[in-house]
Amino acid sequence: MRRPELVLLAPLMALGAWIVVQARDVRAGAATRQSAASLAEALPSRLAPAPSRPTEPAAGGGAGAVSTVRGGGAPTPAVTSSHPPAPNRDLGEIRRRLLENQAGTYIGDILSERDSNIARWPDRTSSPLRVWIQSPAALPDWNPEDIAQVRDAFTTWVSAGAPVPFTFVMDSSGADVHVTWVDHFDEQISGKTMWARDDNWWIVDANIAIALHHNHGEPLDASAVRAIALHEVGHLLGLDHCADTTNIMTPRVRIRDLSPADKATMRLVYALPPGSVREAMR
Ligand SMILES: [Zn+2]
Structure with a gap:
């Protein structure tokens, strides 16, 4: 009953001890496909001229979004020096x-989408996640300010209480998170996130791709890039x-x-251990 176009099957790929979660990518792709449409609706007309069709079609599992995941596209396996700890699961x-703490949250939406599982990064109070943001000088309309918008998106979440501090690094080889740009x-869609988790549902690796233009060509301005990055x-x-469209995590970002x-x-997600909370909800 819930947005069937978003509930695509989740191809899981066992990769050593890690599980590469591609459901996120597919769903994110579908969602950001819708998000792109909503951004077009919300942006000033100078940036988002009316599309030739009055409304964008709903996401329909377009081959493109999935193909980047399918096409040998398993994200780079996580390279970490040690496994995250086993979570403390006190029901x-x-x-x-x-x-x-559930009042005022959409935790129910997340749990229903993910079969009652929480996925999150381990607390990293002493070891910030290393974020590398590509500098795509070769892409038309790329603006150095776009990097600032993405950095601001990360720091905004930290300011909101995410116990996952980030540090921005210049060398991609040692980064935990890679942010790349596409024309x-x-x-x-306007963005895509891929992450991998281990058997305990700790997220261990992630990559984000953000577009500089709508798929029909109009550039995304700094405000839109920041909103996409926040999502x-x-x-x-x-x-x-x-489901609530007044949040940044709605499929149609407004x-x-x-x-x-x-x-x-x-x-709340970061107050819970990763993995299933189904038993705790009975
Ligand atoms: Zn999304």
């Missing part, structure tokens, strides 16, 4: 935290889509900043 404590996607970093942190529910949901 009583999980239940208490859910009951006390445009071949389908109606994609939300995915990177482990959030899924929500706002330009984090909502109170975005922040509260992220904080």
Whole structure:
């Protein structure tokens, strides 16, 4: 009943001890396809002239979005020096935290989309995630300010309480998170996030791609790039889509900043251990 176009099958690929989660990518692709349409609707007309069709078609599992994932496109396996710790799964404590903190969040949307599983990064209080952002001088309309917008998206989530500090690095080889640019996607999306998790549902690796143009050619301005980045970093942190369109994590992004529910949901996700909370909800 929930947005069937978003509930695409989740091809999981076992890769050593890691599980590469491609469902996120497919769903993110589908979602951002819709997001792109909504951005076009919301942007000033000078930036988003009316499309030839009055409304963009709903996402339909376009081959392009998936092909980048399918086409030998498993993200680089996580390279970490040690496995994250086994999560502490105290069902009583999980239940208490859910009951006390779920008001004002869309945690229910996330759990229903993900078969009651929480996915998140381990707390990294002493070891920031290393984020590398591509400098694509060769791409038309790329603006150095776009990098600042993406950095701001990361720091905005941290300011909202994400216990996952980031540091921006110049060398991609040692980065935990890679942000790359594309001129445009071949389908109606503006961004795509891929992440991998281990058996405990700790996220261990992530990549984000952000477009500089709508797929029909118009450039995305700095405000739109920041909104897309906020949405994609939300995915990177482990959030899924929500039905309420007043949040950044709605499939059709209509706002330009984090909502109170975005922040509260992220904080609740990071107050819970990764993995299934189904038992705690009974
Ligand atoms: Zn999305």
